[in-house]
Amino acid sequence: MDFTLYFYLLHGISTGKLGKTPMEFLLYIIGGALLGSVNTTCGHELFHKRPLVHKMFGILPWFKMLSGHLYMYHLQLHHKYAGHPVLDPSLPHLNQSIYSYCSYNSIKAYIVTYKYEEKRLAKKKVQYSPFNILAYNRVILFNIIHVLYLATIYAFLGWKGVIVQVVYAWLVVMFVDSTNYVEHYGLKLKQLNKDKPKEEPIYESMSRQVSWDALQPLSSAILFKLQRHSDHHMFAYKPYQILETTEDTPVLPLGYTGSMTLAYCPPVWKMIMNPMVDAINRGETISQEMIQRNKKIVFTYCGIVWSLLTYFQFFVVGFMA
Numbered sequence: 001m002d003f004t005l006y007f008y009l010l011h012g013i014s015t016g017k018l019g020k021t022p023m024e025f026l027l028y029i030i031g032g033a034l035l036g037s038v039n040t041t042c043g044h045e046l047f048h049k050r051p052l053v054h055k056m057f058g059i060l061p062w063f064k065m066l067s068g069h070l071y072m073y074h075l076q077l078h079h080k081y082a083g084h085p086v087l088d089p090s091l092p093h094l095n096q097s098i099y100s101y102c103s104y105n106s107i108k109a110y111i112v113t114y115k116y117e118e119k120r121l122a123k124k125k126v127q128y129s130p131f132n133i134l135a136y137n138r139v140i141l142f143n144i145i146h147v148l149y150l151a152t153i154y155a156f157l158g159w160k161g162v163i164v165q166v167v168y169a170w171l172v173v174m175f176v177d178s179t180n181y182v183e184h185y186g187l188k189l190k191q192l193n194k195d196k197p198k199e200e201p202i203y204e205s206m207s208r209q210v211s212w213d214a215l216q217p218l219s220s221a222i223l224f225k226l227q228r229h230s231d232h233h234m235f236a237y238k239p240y241q242i243l244e245t246t247e248d249t250p251v252l253p254l255g256y257t258g259s260m261t262l263a264y265c266p267p268v269w270k271m272i273m274n275p276m277v278d279a280i281n282r283g284e285t286i287s288q289e290m291i292q293r294n295k296k297i298v299f300t301y302c303g304i305v306w307s308l309l310t311y312f313q314f315f316v317v318g319f320m321a
Contacts, residue, residue, distance in 0.1 A: 002039035005032055006064060010153070010168070014161035029164070033171035036065065040176055041223045045240050047071045063149070065172040066165075067106070068142035073113040079236050083189040083210025084203060094186040094277055095270060098263040102177040114139045182259040183212055183229050186277035187250060206234060209280055213245045216255035227256060250280050253294050261305060268301050 009032045012018030019025035039061045046058030059071050073089075081087040089112045092101050117137040153161040187210045189203040214227035226232065228243035230250070245251070252259045253272060263269045272294045279286050 002035050002061070003064075005035055006168070010161060010164055011157065013164045014153075014157035029167055030171060033168055033175060036061065036168065036172040037175035037179070038222060040065070040172070041226050043071075044074070044226065045224045047075065048236060050237065063142075063145070064165075064169070065176075066146045066149075066169040067173060068145065069113050069139045070109060072116070072138060073109045075236075076116060077109075077112060079233065082184065082206065082233050083187060085188045085191075086201075088188075090180055090184070091188065092181045092185045094274065097266040098178055098181050098260075098269070099266075101181050102174050105177045105180070106173050110139070178260045178263065179256060182252065182256060182263055184210065185212065185263075185273060187211065187280060190281070190283075208234060208246065208249050211250070212252045212259075213249045214252045214255045214259070215245060216258075219255040219257070223256065250276070253291075253298055258298075258302070262298070262301065265301070268297065272297055 009018065009028055013025060013028060019028045043058040043061035047055045049055065049058070055071070059068055062068055062070050078088070078090055081089070083091065085091070089108055090105055092098075114137065117139050121137065150162055150165060153165050157164075189205075189207060189210060192202045192204055193199050208230040211229040211233050213230055216227070219227040224240040225243045226240070228245050231238065231243045231245065232240075254262065262272060275290055276286055276294075279290070
């Protein structure tokens, strides 16, 4: 479904059959990118499988967002260092806005993945040869594939097709980064030797306290139970069907879509999340008073957002249509 819609939009917008006005273009491209970001969870589930054929199909949704290297970043770096205050390259820090995070995270992921590949090749002492594909940095190989793909789009659909593809890829990356932001915001591994400031910091091993879960059935159905994220980080190769949430797992006040809607308004997001993050990082449970307070804030904020979106839907989009 995702790939069918993707090619339909790519061809339709590029040839002028779809998205004839700026508003139509925006609605089409955002709708396609949203479905594309959901499909990355299918790819995510597949490249966590051990068989090579699963990994190959799992990378495909990431290729059309021009980010094939992210599967290496996710498996070798994100999972290995999740929640580490120093080594986790994608840790959303407390008080960091989603806009600040998304503006640099994909660039940082690219750089650290490239460096990881260079170290891997140096460690294996692979002899460089123009004809030995195993001697190349895989990030560069993915870049070559992306350039060839863009060249193919240009050959068939021209520059407009290339622009549509780049905008689509950028939006999908932003949605994926937004998901990672709400999954890990502010949560970090605890330092075990805080009482010895002169020693090198020692941090606890992987913990359920470095990821936020979401208990909403819709998120569970659409995202292959990705929202049971703490269990996924504890057992990376555990099939999604049996991922679970335990009592000591941090839980978001809303599902992923609702949480991202909150995060796009940083003052409201911090008002709700920061007290919860502080409690969890101190090893305390979230009080019922805090939960009730957060519910009131969420209800008020969502009411305002729904009213604005309803107005936009009927009076702006409807009027222009």
